[in-house]
Amino acid sequence: MIELGITLTLLLCGLVVGSLIERRHYESIREREFLTRRTPLVSHEQIADPMLVQEAALVVGNVVIGMDYFKWFAGWVRSVFGGRVTAYETLVDRARREAVLRMKDAAKGFDIIVNTRIESCSIGGGTGQRAGIPSIEVFAYGTALKYAPQESSQILQ
Amino acid sequence: MILTNIETIPGKQIIEHYGLVTGSTVRSKHVGRDIVASFKNIFGGELRGYTELLNESRQEAIDRMIAQAQSMGANAIVNVRFSTSSIAAGAAELYVYGTAVLVS
Numbered sequence: 001m002i003e004l005g006i007t008l009t010l011l012l013c014g015l016v017v018g019s020l021i022e023r024r025h026y027e028s029i030r031e032r033e034f035l036t037r038r039t040p041l042v043s044h045e046q047i048a049d050p051m052l053v054q055e056a057a058l059v060v061g062n063v064v065i066g067m068d069y070f071k072w073f074a075g076w077v078r079s080v081f082g083g084r085v086t087a088y089e090t091l092v093d094r095a096r097r098e099a100v101l102r103m104k105d106a107a108k109g110f111d112i113i114v115n116t117r118i119e120s121c122s123i124g125g126g127t128g129q130r131a132g133i134p135s136i137e138v139f140a141y142g143t144a145l146k147y148a149p150q151e152s153s154q155i156l157q
Numbered sequence: 158m159i160l161t162n163i164e165t166i167p168g169k170q171i172i173e174h175y176g177l178v179t180g181s182t183v184r185s186k187h188v189g190r191d192i193v194a195s196f197k198n199i200f201g202g203e204l205r206g207y208t209e210l211l212n213e214s215r216q217e218a219i220d221r222m223i224a225q226a227q228s229m230g231a232n233a234i235v236n237v238r239f240s241t242s243s244i245a246a247g248a249a250e251l252y253v254y255g256t257a258v259l260v261s
Contacts, residue, residue, distance in 0.1 A: 045163040056160055063208055064204045065202065068202070071201065085213045119241065135198065137211055137241065143163050
């Protein structure tokens with residue numbers, strides 16, 4: 001009976017606090033995505049004018065986001081019936097957008113990020129005795145380029 | 158040392174290739190961070206301890222790769238790739254590799 005009580009309390013905590021954290025995180029992501037919208041991010045490696053590039057550097061961004069108790073439970077219930085797990089989708093989406101934003105942050109002062117690669121890895125959540133609630137790491141990296149300053153007339157030509 | 162994950166260093170000419178350079182590190186989270194993380198997992202959200210841990214470890218792998226490239230006489234590494242694999246519960250290997258080159 002006590003165990004059931006604890007589980008229900010944890011579920012409620014996860015649901016209330018977890019969705020609050022998620023909502024705040026999404027607000028912050030949207031705001032920062034709007035602020036950094038001027039830094040283009042591409043996944044190909046062609047560069048328009050390689051000889052005009054002044055500086056190139058590897059930029060990285062990473063984030064580890066943990067699942068809350070409610071999401072974990074919802075995912076577990078979902079795994080019984082199968083199908084789309086919306087609770088996990090938002091988690092991965094948040095992590096990915098956050099990692100990209102951190103990479104953009106590292107590329108301050110650069111003009112463009114080319115060859116962006118994003119990789120994710122699930123950490124924690126072992127099996128047996130050490131079973132825990134899984135968390136996900138998303139790691140984004142790319143090459144930031146800075147173009148040499150040029151006269152506006154040159155750009156127009 | 159210039160690092161890029163594309164095949165060239167834009168604006169520079171590659172003079173010589175030295176071959177593959179690698180760096181890796183296996184890290185485990187420590188109990189303190191683990192406990193904090195397990196509490197945080199009730200509510201979700203970012204696990205800052207882990208973010209920093211993985212960030213530091215990856216930096217260490219990069220440093221090792223750079224040291225190897227420097228010993229070859231290279232001044233840049235192109236086509237850098239990262240890979241992460243969790244070996245066991247609580248331990249992860251962070252691996253980075255690239256091609257050491259000499260640029261003008």
